[in-house]
Amino acid sequence: MSEPDLPTFDDIRAAQARIVGHVHRTPVLTSRLLNQHAGVHIAFKAENLQRAGAFKARGATNAVLSLDTATAAAGVATHSSGNHGAALALAAADRDIAAHIVMPSNAPDVKKAAVAAYGAHIIECEPTLEAREATLVEVVARTGAHVVHPYDDARVIAGQGTVGLEILEQVAEVDVVVVPVGGGGLLGGVALAVKTLRPEVEVVAIEPAGADDAFRSFGLGRRVLQSAPNTIADGLLTSLGVRNFALIQQYVDTIITVDDATIVEAMRLQWTRLKTVVEPSGAVTFAGLLEYPERFRGRRVAAVISGGNLDIDKLPW
């Protein structure tokens, strides 16, 4: 088996140049009250304010803009129950090409509405991984569309890595960068960017205890798959990708797990104090700071808020 193609630091720089003007340079948010509460100085990189409401717009846009004209003409496709589907739909709309998004029948209405709002074709299927993959194969056979994987893709990882470049540009002094991990697209890209430019900055990943395959894989030194995840952080249910695990082994210092109760507490504090709408998966980084204060005390932390898409009629309190 040949090695998968990994993104390089130069790919992240190239992605930054490619996606500028298509995605937001998101702001960094701070709160004296939250700093006091956590005993840490925190710069929140607010990717919940990204287009389509999550960092996923970066990777999807980089992938779509990387396609040659002939490939792009046939459109793009993926299966997704969440933010990647909306991000790919947005990126395709920006390039004026078709997007085919396979969505499980139990995907939340708000997610379907977001994908539909960007003009993508939605293909519903049974809510199993097998059905999603089989339906995607069918769609590709029918349309010739190019598949963009949500995280195990060098172009996607490079796009997400631009979050790391922006953190180092926007936050003058930083000791630790804290990133959520699900499939590892954001974590792999950010770790590669940060460690290349500033090897002395620690990169810490936070994962829900109920979906801790990255934590276990990192500890065992081999990739183990997630089975039966159980966490409120619905964006972090997936297993690590192959490329993502390779980057994480090389560039990440530690992976820490947090309980769902802390994730909900973190969300509430970010809503009420930062006044910003954070989804559960986006709150895991702040949850890590709350659950392990002694680990971070007195250090200057940059923590990524990965997204803000959720059903506000079904809040966890």
Add this chain to the structure above:
Amino acid sequence: MSEPDLPTFDDIRAAQARIVGHVHRTPVLTSRLLNQHAGVHIAFKAENLQRAGAFKARGATNAVLSLDTATAAAGVATHSSGNHGAALALAAADRDIAAHIVMPSNAPDVKKAAVAAYGAHIIECEPTLEAREATLVEVVARTGAHVVHPYDDARVIAGQGTVGLEILEQVAEVDVVVVPVGGGGLLGGVALAVKTLRPEVEVVAIEPAGADDAFRSFGLGRRVLQSAPNTIADGLLTSLGVRNFALIQQYVDTIITVDDATIVEAMRLQWTRLKTVVEPSGAVTFAGLLEYPERFRGRRVAAVISGGNLDIDKLPW
């Protein structure tokens, strides 16, 4: 009866210089999706991201920093069930003087907690205007504290007017400035600032239909008091102040009322699309744009989001 002292434009400029570094220069938020939804180009001035979660920090800080040393030494006092109490507590803490906040016994716990977090003395009383005023008189007699009214005060109005200066500095092209109105501190100050610098810019006030004393006063040409207000916008229940009405008559172009249902719709859209936590009173400006689209279509609007303090356990949906 002598005329009350009205703030001048120079007072707003002086307030801006006085409060810089003590309060935030809040960002302007935009959303292509909300622009499409409302058919208008909107720059949201995000005072929900202000210190203590509302524009009130500006006026309270200007008032507290305007006091001479001897007066300040005795502390400040007010009665408030809402954002002004927290703002005055914050301003007093910043100057390291005492704050005495009279609060009705039915004030929400989150509001009491916010005031307490800034180290102010809370004096509870019966939830009637008479009890609040009588208790405040008592507190002042006992402590010698200086009373800072929430809106009918030239220093407070001048402080709130700095929102208008910042809008003209931050939003390159603007045809209309849209402001919520309750007591009229924010509206009076912003209208004075905007009309002095840019008389051609329209200033439109939005008021909940269930607390429409400003709308009626403006139409009648004389100040009528609010009785039995009934609206979800709990920051806009009060009657217009004397100074505020004088400024509004001179500088405001129109007052428009909106229904509570539209306020809730506006809040939901701001939460889900802007990803920003807006309280009902803060959403009335966007509600005005949604309820009267033909009034604003094609124009460049700056709309103030006045605050983001609410109990997230009691959401109106």
